[in-house]
Structures are given as structure tokens and as C-alpha cells.
Amino acid sequence: MRKKSVAEKFFWSQEKEMAKHRIAVIPGDGIGPEVIREGVKVLEAVSKNLGGITFEFSYFPWGCEYYLKNGQMMPQDGLEKLKNFEAIYLGAIGDPKVPDHISLRDLLLKIRFGFDQYVNLRPVKLLESIPCPLKNKKPEDIDLVVVRENTEGFYTGIGGRHKKGDSKHAIYAKINKVFADSEEIVTQEGVFSQIGVERIMKYSFKLARKRKKHLTCCTKSNALNYSMVYWDEIFKKISGQYPDVKTDFAFVDAICMWFIKNPEFFDVIVAPNLFGDIITDLGAMIQGGMGLAPGGNINPHGISMFEPIHGSAPKYTGKNVADPIATIWAGQMMLEELGEKKAASMIMEAIKKVLKEGKVRTKDLGGTSATSEVGDTIVESILKM
Ligand code: IPM
Ligand code: MN
Numbered sequence: 001m002r003k004k005s006v007a008e009k010f011f012w013s014q015e016k017e018m019a020k021h022r023i024a025v026i027p028g029d030g031i032g033p034e035v036i037r038e039g040v041k042v043l044e045a046v047s048k049n050l051g052g053i054t055f056e057f058s059y060f061p062w063g064c065e066y067y068l069k070n071g072q073m074m075p076q077d078g079l080e081k082l083k084n085f086e087a088i089y090l091g092a093i094g095d096p097k098v099p100d101h102i103s104l105r106d107l108l109l110k111i112r113f114g115f116d117q118y119v120n121l122r123p124v125k126l127l128e129s130i131p132c133p134l135k136n137k138k139p140e141d142i143d144l145v146v147v148r149e150n151t152e153g154f155y156t157g158i159g160g161r162h163k164k165g166d167s168k169h170a171i172y173a174k175i176n177k178v179f180a181d182s183e184e185i186v187t188q189e190g191v192f193s194q195i196g197v198e199r200i201m202k203y204s205f206k207l208a209r210k211r212k213k214h215l216t217c218c219t220k221s222n223a224l225n226y227s228m229v230y231w232d233e234i235f236k237k238i239s240g241q242y243p244d245v246k247t248d249f250a251f252v253d254a255i256c257m258w259f260i261k262n263p264e265f266f267d268v269i270v271a272p273n274l275f276g277d278i279i280t281d282l283g284a285m286i287q288g289g290m291g292l293a294p295g296g297n298i299n300p301h302g303i304s305m306f307e308p309i310h311g312s313a314p315k316y317t318g319k320n321v322a323d324p325i326a327t328i329w330a331g332q333m334m335l336e337e338l339g340e341k342k343a344a345s346m347i348m349e350a351i352k353k354v355l356k357e358g359k360v361r362t363k364d365l366g367g368t369s370a371t372s373e374v375g376d377t378i379v380e381s382i383l384k385m
Contacts, residue, residue: 003163003287005048009296012342018052018054018348019052019053019054019084019340020054020055020056021053021054021055021056021087021338021340022055022056022058022084022085022086023055023056023058023085023086023087023088023089023334024049024058024060024081024087024088024089024315025040025045025057025058025060025089025090025259026059026060026062026063026083026088026089026090026091026107027061027063027091027097027101027255028061028062028063028090028091028092028093028107028312029063029064029065029091029092029093029094029312029317030094030095030311030312030313030314030316030317030353031091031092031312031313031316031322031368031371032063032090032091032312033091033095034138034317034318034320034322034324034371034372035084035091035092035308035322035323035324035326035327036089036090036327037324037326037372037375038190038327038328038371038372038374038375038378039089039324039327039330039331039375040057040323040341041329041375041376042328042331042371042375042378042379042380042382043055043331043335045223045378045382045383046335046346046347046382048345048383049346049382049383049385050342050343050346053343055341055378058085059087059173060074060078060081060082062074062075062094062107063095063103063107063252064093064094064097064098064103065095066283067098067102067103067106067174068097068098072106073093073103073107073110074101074106074107074110077087077268078110078112079111079114079115080166082111082115082303083284083303084264085303086303086338087303087304087305087306087334087337087338088111088303088304088305089278089305089307089330089334090108090111090305090307091307091308091312091327092304092307092308092310092311092312092313093107093311093312094311094312094314095312095314096314097350098375101229103378104138105157109155109157110215111297111305112150112151113151113156114307115299115302115303115304115305116151116299116302117150117151117297117298117299117302117303118149118151118196118200118203118298118299119147119148119149119150119200119203119296119297119298119299119300119306120146120147120148120149120150120151120273120276120296120297120298121134121145121146121147121148121295121296121298121333122146122147122148122236122278122280122293122295122296122309123142123144123145123146123333124142124143124144124146124263124280124281124283124284124286124287124293124295125139125142125143125198125287126138126139126142126143126286126287126288127139127287127288127351127352127355127356128352128355128356129294129355129356129358130148130287130288130292130355131366132286132287132296133258133285133286133287134260134263134286134302137263137264137286139265141263141264141286142263142264142286143233144263144266144267144268144269144283145207145211145267145268145269146218146268146271146276146279146280146283147200147203147204147207147268147269147270147271148271148272148273148276148277149196149200149270149271149273149275149276150270150273150276150277150282150297151196151273152191152192152193152272153190153191153192153272153273153274154188154189154190154191154273154274155273156189156191157273158188158189158191159165159186159187159188159189160186160187161184161185161186161365162184162185162186162187162254163179163183163184163185164179164183164184168173190227190272192223192227192230192231192272194234197230197231197233197234198238200270201234201235201238201239201270202238202241203300204268204270205238205239205241205242205245206242207268208242208245208267208268209242209244209245211267211268212267213244213245213246213267213310214245214246214247214248214257214266214267214268215239215242215246215247215267215268215269215270216246216247216248216249216250216255216266216267216268216269216270217231217232217235217247217248217249217250217269217270218250218251218255218269218270218271218272218275218276218279219231219232219235219249219250219251219252220251220252220253220275221249221251222251222263228272229270231272232249234247235249238381248355252275252278252279254271255269255275255279255366256340256358257284259279259282259286260282260286262321263286270316280293280295280309281309284309284310288307288365289323289364289365290310290326290364291308291310291322291323291325291326291362291364291365292310292323292325292326293308293309293310293326294306294307294308294309294326294327294329294330294332294333295307295308295309295330295333296330296333296334296337304334304335305336306330306331306337307327307330308327308329308330309326310326320370320371321362321363321370321373322362322371323362323363323364323365323371323374324371324375325351325355325374326363328347328351328375328378329347329348329351331347332344332347332348332351335347340349346382346385347378348380349381349385350378350379350382350385353381354374354378354381360374360377361372361374
């Protein structure tokens, strides 16, 4: 490489100090735009306080309204448009006017799969002074992370409806009245690739190493004799590379029971796509509710997307009552992933402080504050740091 001149070095170092992050923002449907507004506000506040870090937000008005106008959830070249950003910040998707399997598959899942965001990182952490529905559980008892495989399992969309449904054969048969309605056959495949399973296991072991060095394999190999036995085998094989991490297996149904009875048992849990989806709703409830649960769809070498794990809650749309904390927290996870550790910890501190003070809380936490008041209070707290 050519040696840099003094002037070039100067500008280079200035540029390095002034990190500018280009973020694609998809506010989406329902309460999505309201919570994402607060998330963006908080990121701007961090930038203002810290200096040296700025954001350029580009907004994409995709979602169900877009679908009703254009017949698709996002433009044909949607992924192409997102390709030039460092990360994606998403509110929520879904509206009663559009079937969920269309709206979610054609936008949320399309992005998760399209950018190979194979890790769905979902921390389950009870913050201080948050009411927990479990008796006698304290913040130190509920502090775990679910690593959900995010590109395979039952989510690939491989399968079909035959004899009565939408296959060519079925349509032909229907016209000719060959089959009775009762003969319909439907399949939805569970897909597990060696590459897919190995990489999620490795990610989870590495994460466990940074925490309490305990990794639980969420499985169902007692019933699913191919896919989950394979999943367990790979877990065992990869564990050999991480002898310092304590391991165990737990069936997904038992994990549900333990989340209620002994959540303190867990540190990191690695779960296949569908099971990970299910146990993280339960996880959200034991950490205080859906309003507090963030998630990251991560491609460690590519473009990741951050979102609250709750849905679009259509009945609360435009009422300014939704809890924005999950989204603000997802923004914090985005900064972590972008390597902005200091900025990330600033947001986390502010969330904790405001919740602990307990003066400004939305309805889900027993308060009366508006969505925007919660955002404003977190902003104030950051600006004072
Ligand atoms: C989630 C959601 C999605 C999922 C739905 C909306 C497709 O429940 O992010 O947890 O199942 O992954
Ligand atoms: Mn879910």
C-alpha cells in the first residue's frame, strides 16, 4: 500500500474519529412508526452527547399500506436498495387487512433470509424494579440469552398443499373433480443443513464464553428423530471445540416449564427457529412483557436488522401508548453490533435509570405515560450523562 501523506493521515484520522453510520429505517405498520420514532430519537441523542458518532437514517415506507397500494410489501428490488446500509432498524409489520403469512413472509422473513441473518439474538433480562410475574424472582435470576437459528427449520417455506390445494396437479384434479376435499395433504418441511447448524452452534458457544460459560441445547430429539437428533449431534461435535463451556440438553417443552420455575438455571440457549420463536415470547413475559423485549437478526459478516420482538399491535395504532423500550433497546443492540460499545452502554444505562426511577412508564408497566414521553425521558437522561 502507498504511504499516506501527512495531510491524508490527518483527514483519515478525522474520518476515523467521526464514525458515520448509514442506517435503513423501516417503521412498518401499526405501532411500528411510533416506537421507531423514539428509537431514532434516542440514537440522535447519543450522537449529540458523544460527538464523533453520527447517523444517516434513510426511511423506507414499506409494509401493509404499501402492499394495499402496490400489491407487494416492498419493491421488487427492495433487498438491492437495503444492500448499501450498515444495518436495518425495523418497527413492526402486520395489519388485519393483509394476511399475516403474506405480510411477514414478503418483508420481515425476506430480509432475514435475503441477508442471511442467521442469528436471532434475543436477550431475556429482568431489569431492576420491573414487575415480574414470577414469584420471588429478582433481576439476577432472569438474565439469559436465546440464540435462535433464523434461516432454516420450519421457516424456509418449503412444502405444499396437494390434492386440493395450490399445486398444479391439485388444480387439474380439482377441475376434473378427482379428489374429495377430505383427501387434501399438506406438508411443511423442517430444514437443517450442516453449515446452518454448525454456524449457529459456534456462535452460541462463543457467546457463552463471554458470559457465564453455560450453553443449553434446546431440542426435541425425543420426538423428532431426524432433524433434532442431527441438531443434537452437531451440538455435541462442536462442544468439543469449547471444552471450557458447560453444556446440557433440554427439551423445548421442559424449557417452558423451567422458564417459570427456575429461569436462573439458564445462561445461553441455542434453539432451532420455531422453538426459539416460541420460547422468546415466554421469555419476554418473564422479563416484564412484550414491550421490553428486543431482538437482533444478525449476520456477523453482513447486514443485520434490529427490531422489537413484539408485533404491530393494530388496536393501539396512533394512540401514543405503546412501550418504546423494546425498540430503544434494539437500537442499543444495533450499536453493540456496529462496534459502538460506549454509545450502546449509554443507552442501556439510560433505559435502566428511567425504569428504575419509575416515574415515566407506559400502560404495560402500570403507568400512564405516552410513548413519546418515555422516549423523551430517556433522551434527557442521555444528554445529562
Ligand atoms: C418474531 C415473530 C415472527 C417470527 C413472525 C411475525 C413471522 O413472531 O419475530 O418472533 O415468527 O419470527
Ligand atoms: Mn415471535
